[in-house]
Amino acid sequence: MHEIPFGEIIEKLRELNAERVLIQTPEGLKGEAQALADFLEGEGIEAIISGDINYGACDPADTEAKRLGCDALIHLGHSYMTLHLEVPTIFVPAFAKVDVVPALERNIDEIKKLGRRIALVTTAQHIHQLGRAKAFLEGKGFEVLVGRGDSRVSWPGQVLGCNFSAAKLDADGVLFIGAGYFHPIGVAVAVKKPTLAVNPYSGDAVWMDKEAEILIRKRWAQIAKAMDAKRFGVITSTKKGQLRLAEAKRVVKLLREHGRYARLMAMNHISYPALEGFDFDAYVVVACPRVPIDDYENWRKPVLTPREVEILLGLREDYEFDEIPGVERREDEPLGLSLKGPQI
Numbered sequence: 001m002h003e004i005p006f007g008e009i010i011e012k013l014r015e016l017n018a019e020r021v022l023i024q025t026p027e028g029l030k031g032e033a034q035a036l037a038d039f040l041e042g043e044g045i046e047a048i049i050s051g052d053i054n055y056g057a058c059d060p061a062d063t064e065a066k067r068l069g070c071d072a073l074i075h076l077g078h079s080y081m082t083l084h085l086e087v088p089t090i091f092v093p094a095f096a097k098v099d100v101v102p103a104l105e106r107n108i109d110e111i112k113k114l115g116r117r118i119a120l121v122t123t124a125q126h127i128h129q130l131g132r133a134k135a136f137l138e139g140k141g142f143e144v145l146v147g148r149g150d151s152r153v154s155w156p157g158q159v160l161g162c163n164f165s166a167a168k169l170d171a172d173g174v175l176f177i178g179a180g181y182f183h184p185i186g187v188a189v190a191v192k193k194p195t196l197a198v199n200p201y202s203g204d205a206v207w208m209d210k211e212a213e214i215l216i217r218k219r220w221a222q223i224a225k226a227m228d229a230k231r232f233g234v235i236t237s238t239k240k241g242q243l244r245l246a247e248a249k250r251v252v253k254l255l256r257e258h259g260r261y262a263r264l265m266a267m268n269h270i271s272y273p274a275l276e277g278f279d280f281d282a283y284v285v286v287a288c289p290r291v292p293i294d295d296y297e298n299w300r301k302p303v304l305t306p307r308e309v310e311i312l313l314g315l316r317e318d319y320e321f322d323e324i325p326g327v328e329r330r331e332d333e334p335l336g337l338s339l340k341g342p343q344i
């Protein structure tokens with residue numbers, strides 16, 4: 001299903017003179033991680049697989065790699081994110097082998113409803129086919145815009161579940177290529193334009209506007225549930241790419257200024273069961289927006305994003321998705337080494 005370029009990885013490791021590496025993988029690439037470990041050991045490099053759950057490039061196991069005496073970290077499944085890393089890290093995005101053009105062809109009449117000038121976005125899994133998709137759509141008479149995005153994303157046209165900067169263009173609507181709802185719903189909420197999601201696996205196309213409306217309605221219900229809360233736990237994450245300490249402190253300050261009790265908290269894996277026993281009426285998650293938005297049904301207390309707190313306190317009227325913006329790239333920084341990516 002996914003291409004993992006073993007040859008390029010070993011080349012990078014040889015450049016680094018690596019003798020021991022830690023391999024970190026998302027759920028869907030465990031088999032590939034194991035095959036890679038076997039391959040590397042065959043090449044004389046000791047390989048350790050991290051068994052911890054990983055959801056994104058925002059959570060590299062570089063500190064763990066250092067502790068294990070590894071010379072490098074191989075982070076599978078995600079593209080490079082600008083972070084200060086403690087060991088050289090090879091980000092290996094996993095490109096899906098599915099062809100995206102047949103699904104576009106099948107849904108061309110739906111795509112036309114977006115208008116003539118469209119913003120084209122996708123996830124890292126399909127980014128290598130964005131150029132082909134663009135050429136196909138231009139051949140059908142569309143003006144196709146591919147946004148650069150900010151420093152949190154690696155490639156033009158790439159979106160993350162927490163960053164839709166590449167979709168914010170002067171277009172009539174947004175065409176998302178990929179599976180799942182979280183990314184395209186986020187696009188629709190963040191961009192506030194008609195958004196169509198074309199799934200290259202199933203060949204289906206789904207309008208996200210209704211889904212976005214449902215999501216916003218559910219979020220307003222969470223805000224309403226938290227309206228009378230007096231005591232808030234404001235949680236930031238210790239994961240490198242989710243650590244939003246300044247934003248969390250801003251939220252604590254806002255809540256206190258408005259007469260609520262607020263306490264700053266930090267967690268690595270944020271989930272409700274670990275919070276049982278604390279005396280809070282509601283929580284604010286200042287980390288990955290997927291936690292409050294995807295997982296709120298598993299929380300016994302209301303759980304909000306920073307933007308939703310502003311609504312609760314009467315400081316904001318319109319609903320806004322909780323995006324994490326990119327940071328400035330630092331001259332002295334990157335230990336992060338991306339494998340060669342596609343040219344869009």
Ligand code: SF4
Binds near residue numbers: 161287
């Ligand atoms: S913060 Fe969440 S949405 Fe953003 S990259 Fe990390 S796991 Fe994905």
